[in-house]
Amino acid sequence: xxxxxxxxxxxxxxxxxxxxxxxxxxxxxxxxxxxxxxxxxxxxxxxxxxxxxxxxxxxxxxxxxxxxxxxxxxxxxxxxxxxxxxxxxxxxxxxxxxxxxxxxxxxxxxxxxxxxxxxxxxxxxxxxxxxxxxxxxxxxxxxxxxxxxxxxxxxxxxxxxxxxxxxxxxxxxxxxxxxxxxxxxxxxxxxxxxxxxxxxxxxxxxxxxxxxxxxxxxxxxxxxxxxxxxxxxxxxxxxxxxxxxxxxxxxxxxxxxxxxxxxxxxxxxxxxxxxxxxxxxxxxxxxxxxxxxxxxxxxxxxxxxxxxxxxxxxxxxxxxxxxxxxxxxxxxxxxxxxxxxxxxxxxxxxxxxxxxxxxxxxxxxxxxxxxxxxxxxxxxxxxxxxxxxxxx
Ligand SMILES: Cc1ncc(COP(=O)(O)O)c(C=O)c1O
Numbered sequence: 001x002x003x004x005x006x007x008x009x010x011x012x013x014x015x016x017x018x019x020x021x022x023x024x025x026x027x028x029x030x031x032x033x034x035x036x037x038x039x040x041x042x043x044x045x046x047x048x049x050x051x052x053x054x055x056x057x058x059x060x061x062x063x064x065x066x067x068x069x070x071x072x073x074x075x076x077x078x079x080x081x082x083x084x085x086x087x088x089x090x091x092x093x094x095x096x097x098x099x100x101x102x103x104x105x106x107x108x109x110x111x112x113x114x115x116x117x118x119x120x121x122x123x124x125x126x127x128x129x130x131x132x133x134x135x136x137x138x139x140x141x142x143x144x145x146x147x148x149x150x151x152x153x154x155x156x157x158x159x160x161x162x163x164x165x166x167x168x169x170x171x172x173x174x175x176x177x178x179x180x181x182x183x184x185x186x187x188x189x190x191x192x193x194x195x196x197x198x199x200x201x202x203x204x205x206x207x208x209x210x211x212x213x214x215x216x217x218x219x220x221x222x223x224x225x226x227x228x229x230x231x232x233x234x235x236x237x238x239x240x241x242x243x244x245x246x247x248x249x250x251x252x253x254x255x256x257x258x259x260x261x262x263x264x265x266x267x268x269x270x271x272x273x274x275x276x277x278x279x280x281x282x283x284x285x286x287x288x289x290x291x292x293x294x295x296x297x298x299x300x301x302x303x304x305x306x307x308x309x310x311x312x313x314x315x316x317x318x319x320x321x322x323x324x325x326x327x328x329x330x331x332x333x334x335x336x337x338x339x340x341x342x343x344x345x346x347x348x349x350x351x352x353x354x355x356x357x358x359x360x361x362x363x364x365x366x367x368x369x370x371x372x373x374x375x376x377x378x379x380x381x382x383x384x385x386x387x388x389x390x391x392x
Contacts, residue, residue, distance in 0.1 A: 006135060011127070022348055033377035034348040035304075035365040038176065038322040040241040042296065045289040048240060048282045055277035065270030068261050069097040073276045076283040077249050084208075085219040093254040094227070096261050097279070099271050101206055101235040101248030104260060106132045107267070108231075108250075109168070111259040112200055113138035118166040122153055124177055124355030124362075126204065129170040141166065144358045151180030155193045169199045174207040174217050177355045177364040178325045179318030181215070187223035194229040200256060201230030206248070209239035209290050211320040212298040221252060231256050238322060239290060240282040247271060247279045297322065300367040300374055307378045308365070311385040324365045325352075334363055345380040 022032045043049075055061050068074070074091035081087050089095050098104040109132035113119055119133035123142035130140035141162050143153035153171070171190060173182035187203075194201045203220030211217055221232050231252030237243040250260060301317055301324060308315045308326050315326035328337040334351035341347045350366075352359030369377060 009134065010131065021342065025342065025346065030346055032342070032346050032348055033369070033373050033380060035369055035377060036348040036350045038238070038366045038368055039243050040238060040293070040322070040368050041370045042241050042293055044241050044245070044278075045282075045286075047285050048242070048278050051281035051285075052245070052274055052278035055274035058274075061273035061277070063273075065273045065276065067265035067268075067270050069271055070273065070276050070280075073097050073280050076280045077251065080283040081219070081221070081251060085222050087219060087221045089251050090254070094251055094257055096250045096257050096264075097271055097276065098233075098248040098250060098264075099268060100237065100243075100246040101204070101233040101250075102128055103268075104233055104248060104250050104264075105129065105202070105204060106135070107263055108202055108256075108260055109133050109136035109138065111256065111263055112136075112168045114167075116165065117168075118162055119168040119170065120153075120158065120162075120166050120199070121170045122172060122175075123357060124352060124359030125170065126172060126176050127355065129172075129204075130356075133168070138167075142356060142358075145175070145178060145180070146358065151175055151178040152182060152186055155190070163197045163199075166197065166199055169194060169201050170204065171201065171220065172204040173220075174205075174210070174318075174320035176207065176321060177323055177350070177352065177359065177362075179321040179323045180325075181217055181319050184218050184222055187218065187220045187226065190220070191223045191225045191229055195225065199229070200253075201226070203230065203232045205232050206235040206238050207321040208234070210294060210297065210322055212294060212301065212317070213319065215319040217320050227252055229253070231260075236279055236282055241289075241293065242278070242282065245275050245278060247275055297367045300369070300371075303374065303378060304365055304367065307381050311381060313363075322366050322368055324367070325362055326365065327362055334360055337363060341381075341384060345384050347377055347380050347384075 025032050074095040077095045078089045078091040081089055105128045113136040115137045117138040118141045119138050120143055121129040121140045122145050133140045145151040208217040220226055231250050233250050235248035304324055305315050305317050312329040313326040315324050328334055334353045338349055338351040350364040352362035
């Protein structure tokens with residue numbers, strides 16, 4: 001049997017590798033405390049689950065859904081964007097619900113990229129941006145994100161010959177993995193740059209609702225002219241602890257939204273309708289859970305930062321996202337450090353190199369770890385330095 005070149009050349013998915021290593025340890029009877037995955041540990045709020053169960057009992061929801069989803073869901077998404085960001089969308093032309101934002105992020109490349117075209121992707125970055133470009137027969141061109149520029153790409157440093165073949169520019173704030181945030185001024189510059197170079201901008205914003213210390217992230221769609229050049233991906237995964245239900249959305253430029261809908265209508269048959277009703281409830285029902293969850297994450301963030309700084313990692317408290325991006329101690333690569341933590345104290349973190357070359361020297365920790373495991377994990381992390389001292 002011969003598999004396609006396309007599949008053979010796929011890089012291994014980072015979390016699969018980490019999960020495999022963790023599984024190996026567990027098989028040996030060792031307990032691993034994981035800070036590695038950004039998957040909310042707190043359950044979906046009960047009123048959303050109630051609506052889901054009720055909708056699941058209705059036979060009307062046992063049949064094929066429409067590719068562009070229920071009009072009520074598209075309207076709920078448009079209303080949510082209006083009240084949260086003050087941006088209006090036509091629910092019939094500028095909104096498309098997705099089976100989680102990841103699938104939309106992967107599929108959009110097929111709408112925009114032809115053979116040999118460049119997709120401009122952040123490095124470090126969520127791996128799907130570059131992989132989708134490769135799957136669509138295009139090429140990723142990596143935009144380095146560095147601490148000195150607050151983890152924002154230097155758009156003016158992209159060579160002219162790359163820009164000539166570039167079709168798509170990916171940005172993502174609040175950022176995974178660096179936890180950096182961007183302001184409207186940056187988004188306005190992105191729109192201008194895209195207009196100058198005829199690029200489509202895809203902003204990936206699943207973390208806009210996970211924010212701390214009173215900070216409120218902005219949406220790319222608030223930038224002047226954003227709708228002319230691009231779309232934004234968003235998700236109910238992190239805002240409402242719904243990663244398992246698989247529901248997200250794309251909003252913005254009607255032509256791009258329509259292209260994604262046409263592509264997807266040939267590939268999937270929509271989102272299970274009971275989940276669509278749960279999403280409507282999440283977006284239009286009580287919103288109190290968001291600030292409650294953020295308060296929990298903020299407390300965990302502060303505990304983690306304190307321990308990391310004590311054991312020699314440099315980390316600043318992030319304003320938003322589920323992540324802490326920490327510089328590993330001198331003399332370690334991100335992989336060495338991750339392996340050492342796993343071996344010495346049974347704690348899993350994510351090595352920065354997994355997100356691209358510029359992630360080297362950093363590790364990512366997630367605040368989505370239940371409190372009991374957090375206490376245990378932090379006590380183990382605190383012990384790491386003493387173990388190192390004994391070995392050295
Ligand atoms: C930056 C970023 N984009 C998109 C996603 C995908 O989210 P979902 O498919 O659950 O909507 C994630 C998930 O971790 C992410 O970190």
